[in-house]
Amino acid sequence: MSNKFTKLWDHKTLDPQSLVVEVGRVNDMSPRQIAKMYETVNLYGVAILQHAPRPGQTVEELVDLGRLFGNSVVHDRADERGLVVVAELSGYGEFVGASSGPHLMHTGGTFMPWKDVPRIVLLQCEKQSRIGGRSMLASGASAFRYLKHHEPEALKLLMDPQVFSIKRSARGVGQFANTGVTGKAVFDTQQLENGNLWLTFRFDGEIKLDIQPDAAVEAFDKLLNYFNRSESQIDFKLQPNQIMICDNTSVVHARTAFQAGSGRKLNRLQLDGVGIKELHWGFPQPS
Numbered sequence: 001m002s003n004k005f006t007k008l009w010d011h012k013t014l015d016p017q018s019l020v021v022e023v024g025r026v027n028d029m030s031p032r033q034i035a036k037m038y039e040t041v042n043l044y045g046v047a048i049l050q051h052a053p054r055p056g057q058t059v060e061e062l063v064d065l066g067r068l069f070g071n072s073v074v075h076d077r078a079d080e081r082g083l084v085v086v087a088e089l090s091g092y093g094e095f096v097g098a099s100s101g102p103h104l105m106h107t108g109g110t111f112m113p114w115k116d117v118p119r120i121v122l123l124q125c126e127k128q129s130r131i132g133g134r135s136m137l138a139s140g141a142s143a144f145r146y147l148k149h150h151e152p153e154a155l156k157l158l159m160d161p162q163v164f165s166i167k168r169s170a171r172g173v174g175q176f177a178n179t180g181v182t183g184k185a186v187f188d189t190q191q192l193e194n195g196n197l198w199l200t201f202r203f204d205g206e207i208k209l210d211i212q213p214d215a216a217v218e219a220f221d222k223l224l225n226y227f228n229r230s231e232s233q234i235d236f237k238l239q240p241n242q243i244m245i246c247d248n249t250s251v252v253h254a255r256t257a258f259q260a261g262s263g264r265k266l267n268r269l270q271l272d273g274v275g276i277k278e279l280h281w282g283f284p285q286p287s
Helices: 031-044 058-069 140-150 152-158 215-228
Strands: 020-022 046-050 084-086 103-106 120-127 135-139 164-169 176-184 207-211 233-236 242-247 251-255 265-271
Touching: 020 031, 031 046, 031 242, 058 120, 058 242, 058 265, 103 215, 135 140, 140 152, 140 215, 152 215, 207 215, 242 251
Parallel strands: 020 046
Antiparallel strands: 046 242, 084 265, 103 251, 120 242, 120 265, 135 233, 135 251, 164 176, 164 207
16 A cells, blocks of 8 residues: 555645545546545545536435445435434434534544444535534544554553444433443554555444443543544535535544525435445554
């Protein structure tokens, strides 16, 4: 693997504008444009596709793009194509993605068995809120390097393959579904066949975490504090006709709260990455 695919960056070294790949319709992308999209994801763990859908064909463009990233991954709110609407929706109080509130730094599918976790998350903007709704991203590789140099004992705990177990919310306050897993590492060294680290992280009120041993609770907190520092993040507002492509094995993403009743709407598609040999999952251990 090329040494340039380290996915190491912070707000000083990555300008969100450098992530943008401009195309027309997704089905009309040239091999060069597709290659540039893949390389941008390999370099940073994220890319932003600026596309030009035909009127009324916005969601179809997202489905077409998904075919370049494998098969759709099941989600509780997905339709038959795997599409999930990210907007204010009544009756889904247990899903932060169906509210106007903030969504803290996380990777998708943290509560799923490793074999089912999506490797790519696509977020397509149809309409933005005038106030709020900003996207935030942070690099798992940069977080690993920070902990390695400043909090080595915390990092050791977070690399333990049994450090946390997790369950997701169920309908009803204080209730949790049977969906979940027992025993995962935050920085996993065993799951990727290329020898890279796989980041998986979530730490909010929508899920139930069991962190063992007790000392690892503080380690989780240190990692969360790193992800939440403004100097660790890039911060931008996804615009209509843009699709954010996240490597779910190497970056965390978040969203600020937005104006209730604004009509903000995004579409999400999660993919397994199977058969996409052009992509390098995870990240090598930083020095």
